Amino acid sequence: MKATVITIGDELLIGQIVNTNAAWIGEELTRLGISVTRMVTVSDDSHEIQQAVERAVQESRVVVTTGGLGPTHDDITSQAVALVFDVELELDESIMSIIRDRFESRGFSLPESNTSQAMIPAGFESIVNLAGTAPALLKSYDHVEGQGLLAVLPGVPHEMKKFMRDNVLPRFTQMEGAQSIQQKTLLTVGIGESHLHELLEGVESSLNEGLSLAYLPSLASLRLRLTSVSDDEDAGRSRLEELEKWIRDRADKWIYGEGDDSLEGVLGRMLRDRGMSLAIAESCTGGGIANRITNVPGASEYFVGGVITYSNEVKKDLLGVLAETLDKFGSVSRQTASEMAQGVRNRFGADIGMSVTGILGPGGGSKEKPVGTVWLGISSQKSTSAVKLRLGKDRIRNKERASTAALNLIRTTILK
Amino acid sequence: MKATVITIGDELLIGQIVNTNAAWIGEELTRLGISVTRMVTVSDDSHEIQQAVERAVQESRVVVTTGGLGPTHDDITSQAVALVFDVELELDESIMSIIRDRFESRGFSLPESNTSQAMIPAGFESIVNLAGTAPALLKSYDHVEGQGLLAVLPGVPHEMKKFMRDNVLPRFTQMEGAQSIQQKTLLTVGIGESHLHELLEGVESSLNEGLSLAYLPSLASLRLRLTSVSDDEDAGRSRLEELEKWIRDRADKWIYGEGDDSLEGVLGRMLRDRGMSLAIAESCTGGGIANRITNVPGASEYFVGGVITYSNEVKKDLLGVLAETLDKFGSVSRQTASEMAQGVRNRFGADIGMSVTGILGPGGGSKEKPVGTVWLGISSQKSTSAVKLRLGKDRIRNKERASTAALNLIRTTILK
Numbered sequence: 001m002k003a004t005v006i007t008i009g010d011e012l013l014i015g016q017i018v019n020t021n022a023a024w025i026g027e028e029l030t031r032l033g034i035s036v037t038r039m040v041t042v043s044d045d046s047h048e049i050q051q052a053v054e055r056a057v058q059e060s061r062v063v064v065t066t067g068g069l070g071p072t073h074d075d076i077t078s079q080a081v082a083l084v085f086d087v088e089l090e091l092d093e094s095i096m097s098i099i100r101d102r103f104e105s106r107g108f109s110l111p112e113s114n115t116s117q118a119m120i121p122a123g124f125e126s127i128v129n130l131a132g133t134a135p136a137l138l139k140s141y142d143h144v145e146g147q148g149l150l151a152v153l154p155g156v157p158h159e160m161k162k163f164m165r166d167n168v169l170p171r172f173t174q175m176e177g178a179q180s181i182q183q184k185t186l187l188t189v190g191i192g193e194s195h196l197h198e199l200l201e202g203v204e205s206s207l208n209e210g211l212s213l214a215y216l217p218s219l220a221s222l223r224l225r226l227t228s229v230s231d232d233e234d235a236g237r238s239r240l241e242e243l244e245k246w247i248r249d250r251a252d253k254w255i256y257g258e259g260d261d262s263l264e265g266v267l268g269r270m271l272r273d274r275g276m277s278l279a280i281a282e283s284c285t286g287g288g289i290a291n292r293i294t295n296v297p298g299a300s301e302y303f304v305g306g307v308i309t310y311s312n313e314v315k316k317d318l319l320g321v322l323a324e325t326l327d328k329f330g331s332v333s334r335q336t337a338s339e340m341a342q343g344v345r346n347r348f349g350a351d352i353g354m355s356v357t358g359i360l361g362p363g364g365g366s367k368e369k370p371v372g373t374v375w376l377g378i379s380s381q382k383s384t385s386a387v388k389l390r391l392g393k394d395r396i397r398n399k400e401r402a403s404t405a406a407l408n409l410i411r412t413t414i415l416k
Numbered sequence: 417m418k419a420t421v422i423t424i425g426d427e428l429l430i431g432q433i434v435n436t437n438a439a440w441i442g443e444e445l446t447r448l449g450i451s452v453t454r455m456v457t458v459s460d461d462s463h464e465i466q467q468a469v470e471r472a473v474q475e476s477r478v479v480v481t482t483g484g485l486g487p488t489h490d491d492i493t494s495q496a497v498a499l500v501f502d503v504e505l506e507l508d509e510s511i512m513s514i515i516r517d518r519f520e521s522r523g524f525s526l527p528e529s530n531t532s533q534a535m536i537p538a539g540f541e542s543i544v545n546l547a548g549t550a551p552a553l554l555k556s557y558d559h560v561e562g563q564g565l566l567a568v569l570p571g572v573p574h575e576m577k578k579f580m581r582d583n584v585l586p587r588f589t590q591m592e593g594a595q596s597i598q599q600k601t602l603l604t605v606g607i608g609e610s611h612l613h614e615l616l617e618g619v620e621s622s623l624n625e626g627l628s629l630a631y632l633p634s635l636a637s638l639r640l641r642l643t644s645v646s647d648d649e650d651a652g653r654s655r656l657e658e659l660e661k662w663i664r665d666r667a668d669k670w671i672y673g674e675g676d677d678s679l680e681g682v683l684g685r686m687l688r689d690r691g692m693s694l695a696i697a698e699s700c701t702g703g704g705i706a707n708r709i710t711n712v713p714g715a716s717e718y719f720v721g722g723v724i725t726y727s728n729e730v731k732k733d734l735l736g737v738l739a740e741t742l743d744k745f746g747s748v749s750r751q752t753a754s755e756m757a758q759g760v761r762n763r764f765g766a767d768i769g770m771s772v773t774g775i776l777g778p779g780g781g782s783k784e785k786p787v788g789t790v791w792l793g794i795s796s797q798k799s800t801s802a803v804k805l806r807l808g809k810d811r812i813r814n815k816e817r818a819s820t821a822a823l824n825l826i827r828t829t830i831l832k
Contacts, residue, residue, distance in 0.1 A: 013446075013454075015443030022457070030430040038456065039428070039429060041456075216432065286715070287704065287705070291815075293702065293703075295815070297777070299726070305723065307722070310721040314720065314764060362713050363714065
């Protein structure tokens with residue numbers, strides 16, 4: 001099944017906002033095995049919208065529009081799609097009464113501009129917006145390849161997503177010719193794409209028909225997306241589970257989570273479950289690691305705190321790094337990283353102490369220690385050690401990569 | 417002048433990446449007074465690209481495409497645009513020799529897949545890619561409203577932007593009927609949109625023809641975009657300067673920078689120019705402020721370091737906050753914030769000490785101190801004080817807003 005996504009709004013055309021709606025819808029439709037062949041962005045102009053929708057319902061069995069609905073848009077999209085199907089706008093009494101009730105329950109009378117939202121094209125199905133005011137509109141249509149479905153949604157991202165999840169995506173999966181799609185995403189860290197390919201060598205031959213595996217790399221981690229397309233939901237699911245087991249048998253130590261998990265969130269759960277506490281000494285990452293850890297709600301249950309040591313004086317004074325160590329090995333060294341990790345653990349009375357010291361650029365490199373040289377130190381009751389990273393030349397990317405490596409080092413240390 | 421933006425790539429249609437190229441191009445064209453009427457995303461398919469470009473050159477005098485160029489795409493876009501103008505691909509010797517030299521200078525021989533990048537449609541102008549391999553292609557064409565210009569650019573964002581800035585945008589401004597556009601963006605912080613509107617009341621009547629002022633709010637700051645459209649460049653520029661002076665006379669204390677300045681970058685310059693040093697004690701923001709400060713290259717010249725105090729013990733031990741203060745007023749209070757700021761300044765021997773303590777949510781609020789209650793403390797040689805913020809309920813947004821407010825408090829303290 002082919003799909004067209006139409007996003008409506010001048011704010012998209014002038015680049016005031018980035019079109020995250022289109023990407024999100026593209027991802028969700030792709031998950032369902034629906035092939036998005038075109039995305040179009042047009043202005044809040046009735047004629048432009050009408051043209052785009054006319055072409056889309058000719059080309060695709062699935063059409064999603066977002067935007068151009070609601071009180072500030074004069075419901076221009078409703079008018080445009082009514083013209084496409086050559087129908088009039090009619091007052092939808094159930095939508096009207098809900099909008100009226102909502103205003104009256106807050107002690108307001110209904111503004112004139114909001115009544116237009118209850119005017120929907122004749123023959124369209126309307127769905128009440130629980131998160132906002134503009135309803136969603138659905139319309140079946142005939143297409144040369146079978147029945148088609150047009151979904152007209154508001155542009156506010158959380159309203160659009162709610163309609164898609166609750167109402168629209170389930171309808172697409174019920175369409176004639178739609179297949180059952182199961183997906184699972186495994187999140188890996190600390191392993192490169194080529195190394196993972198090697199570990200999973202032979203996966204292609206173990207992939208039965210309808211199974212597929214995609215490698216989705218990002219800056220410091222790699223997602224594995226497993227997909228099973230099948231006419232039979234149960235069979236599809238059990239094949240997906242087999243594939244997951246096959247992968248985990250070979251690469252489980254690199255897999256830190258699934259789906260929407262974040263590395264800092266997974267690490268937080270591990271620390272909380274074990275009743276362990278963590279303290280961090282950051283030099284080059286300058287708070288980047290602590291910032292990610294404290295993005296997780298409830299981080300105070302396991303994160304005690306940290307020190308940002310942008311000078312050697314602070315490394316000595318607050319963390320007890322020896323002047324001798326700094327003189328002999330320098331601040332970017334195995335020895336300094338180890339002493340920082342041990343120092344912050346002692347100072348904060350934490351179970352685990354983590355440290356980072358390095359040269360992230362653009363300046364500060366030397367022949368022996370070029371930009372991108374980073375040492376991570378880790379200290380627990382059992383032992384203290386350090387590992388070296390060789391990163392690139394871009395400061396911001398290096399901060400991100402060093403932070404991810406540090407979080408993963410804590411994770412693997414806990415698992416040991 | 418109307419424009420169409422065509423972005424090419426399966427990764428956009430499946431939602432693997434968000435289409436930031438389209439937004440960036442939309443913003444740049446809008447700055448030049450060019451009206452983007454449609455954006456289209458199509459797959460890496462020659463026929464789809466050809467169709468989209470054919471329609472675009474009929475509709476618009478300005479057409480920009482990105483993507484579908486380069487070794488992994490088989491230069492499908494070059495082939496497609498050649499078909500649009502019914503011309504053959506020809507070897508461009510100058511591009512070929514540059515590609516060959518580049519490979520040979522690294523000791524490699526030229527891979528076969530890279531030679532195709534020197535094949536360009538006959539009658540097109542090619543521009544060497546200094547940041548990558550795929551060249552940019554330009555083609556003038558006849559349009560009912562005057563001469564049109566098609567720009568075919570690679571999809572890698574930094575390559576595309578370099579071509580746009582250096583080669584393409586200057587050409588658009590030279591087109592017949594194009595007007596001279598001058599723009600300036602003033603960056604404000606610490607003032608809400610409605611308050612700024614009040615301060616600038618009457619600006620509309622002082623706006624001569626061709627001048628406009630746009631308010632662009634973001635999470636914790638507000639950009640003011642001044643635009644002057646004129647047939648005469650000098651006259652346009654001087655009117656823009658007048659408008660800027662008018663605004664600065666009324667709102668200068670809220671303006672921290674211009675254009676692409678960041679608050680942390682501006683603050684860094686201020687500290688460096690004055691030879692001042694800074695230390696930070698973060699509780700609720702958990703490293704978020706230090707992270708922003710250390711994103712700026714050379715931050716070690718003025719940023720000494722900081723402490724992340726996620727527990728009261730650490731506030732006492734490392735910063736010298738009195739147990740009595742914590743008992744009597746609590747950790748989220750004017751008194752604790754002040755003692756933290758003074759403590760971190762003393763401890764790190766810095767000229768300025770900054771502190772943040774608060775409840776960012778989702779948990780931890782009470783009736784007296786609801787989620788969103790934050791105290792910022794600041795200490796210099798002259799004085800120590802604290803101010804209260806009332807933020808919202810979203811943890812991540814609160815971290816961002818508190819960080820911006822803290823950076824701005826340091827800025828205004830230095831200026832006093």
